[in-house]
């Protein structure tokens with residue numbers, strides 16, 4: 001029987017495995033950790049797609065073309081058009097499939113980003129979907145809900161599917177004709193070559209590999225917080241490159257502004273919060289300063305992209321929210337509630353406090369005279385009702401009532417934009433522009449830049465993994481089966497000639 005090896009049992013690998021089995025192949029999933037799911041254990045809440053049955057039921061007019069146009073705009077025209085086309089045309093069907101296999105979605109789905117400070121750039125139609133969180137876990141529960149449904153599908157196909165846990169793919173072995181013939185894997189200290197008729201790379205990104213981030217991204221800001229899962233080490237990118245694959249967008253870098261890391265594990269934020277959503281400056285009153293103690297943006301800026309671009313230009317990608325005591329207590333009930341719930345009573349403290357602005361600067365490691373000058377200039381702007389530096393419109397009050405407070409935060413890496421170049425059928429492209437006949441890639445290993453451009457397009461991380469997982473699995477099965485069909489046709493012809 002034709003054998004497809006899927007490397008990585010996560011968000012893209014599981015749909016790939018399911019569809020490769022349905023395409024008639026036997027599938028082996030090689031997973032380096034002890035469990036399936038990958039980033040689905042962490043993924044928060046959005047999947048995007050147009051033309052779904054849920055949209056139709058709610059009478060929402062939308063199309064893959066409109067989705068394409070939105071992402072092209074959001075990503076500054078830097079996505080790969082033919083790959084973005086496949087992503088947007090397949091996303092709706094992928095979401096319909098999730099619904100069909102039993103993923104329950106919130107009754108607000110599909111929804112549209114709104115509010116004072118949307119977390120991601122706003123699409124032109126409601127096309128973002130949130131699975132009902134599994135076990136009520138708000139942050140990561142939606143991803144776990146998807147994982148549960150995928151695991152049920154995997155279980156139904158056990159007779160055609162083998163999972164090898166704690167097994168790391170280390171090398172792709174090529175035949176003389178350039179086809180991948182086997183995958184070298186390691187389990188503990190034993191290596192083995194698993195023969196393959198086709199291979200799907202679904203190993204995720206490299207957001208947890210600080211060395212690789214520094215090597216690929218010029219001026220990588222060391223302050224940036226990675227919230228990517230520990231397995232996101234770029235293994236698949238390295239395997240593909242060693243086999244002769246072309247890489248794309250490896251220096252493309254986008255952070256989400258901004259998050260607060262757990263200071264006990266600063267490089268991998270176990271605990272993270274989106275500062276703008278929890279304390280929107282327009283109503284909280286905060287100013288934002290950089291490591292030099294200077295403002296760098298109108299803090300009531302609504303465009304997430306403008307915030308991301310401005311933050312990436314700051315030293316270390318760091319942002320400090322500065323406010324006084326009445327602002328800490330909350331100028332509105334909404335801010336009082338989110339500040340209480342999100343920021344206070346944490347161990348260790350994430351809000352720094354001091355009796356004077358200079359002492360606060362000292363505690364935050366900012367230059368005291370610079371922060372003093374910034375606060376004085378901002379207070380003068382509040383008095384004048386005009387912000388000559390950045391044109392901020394909403395300035396509810398002066399920062400003048402001690403104690404003063406500061407919340408350090410930084411740009412967050414959710415996923416990586418660089419990866420393996422693919423053709424529209426998900427086959428991996430070689431450095432000479434030809435395609436591998438039987439090597440496919442799906443999900444973050446192909447780099448989010450191909451389907452987002454230079455930005456963070458909401459719901460496209462999970463969307464890309466599902467859509468290309470389905471496509472790669474289907475096409476890998478066909479590629480694996482084709483030589484077997486040709487062989488059996490040849491032997492049939494030979495035996496009919498013999499008789």
Ligand SMILES: Cc1cc2nc3c(=O)[nH]c(=O)nc-3n(C[C@H](O)[C@H](O)[C@H](O)COP(=O)(O)OP(=O)(O)OC[C@H]3O[C@@H](n4cnc5c(N)ncnc54)[C@H](O)[C@@H]3O)c2cc1C
Nearest residue numbers: 008010011012032038039045046169204443444459461462
């Ligand atoms: C906290 C967080 C929240 C997010 N929220 C959203 C969101 O709301 N919406 C959205 O669209 N995107 C979101 N993303 C991004 C999105 O979750 C990921 O981009 C996507 O799930 C990646 O899927 P994947 O299959 O490519 O990789 P993964 O799901 O990470 O799977 C990769 C798998 O490959 C395995 N593997 C790696 N190397 C090897 C090897 N050498 N051998 C064998 N196995 C290997 C890994 O162990 C893992 O199981 C979020 C990401 C994070 C971290």
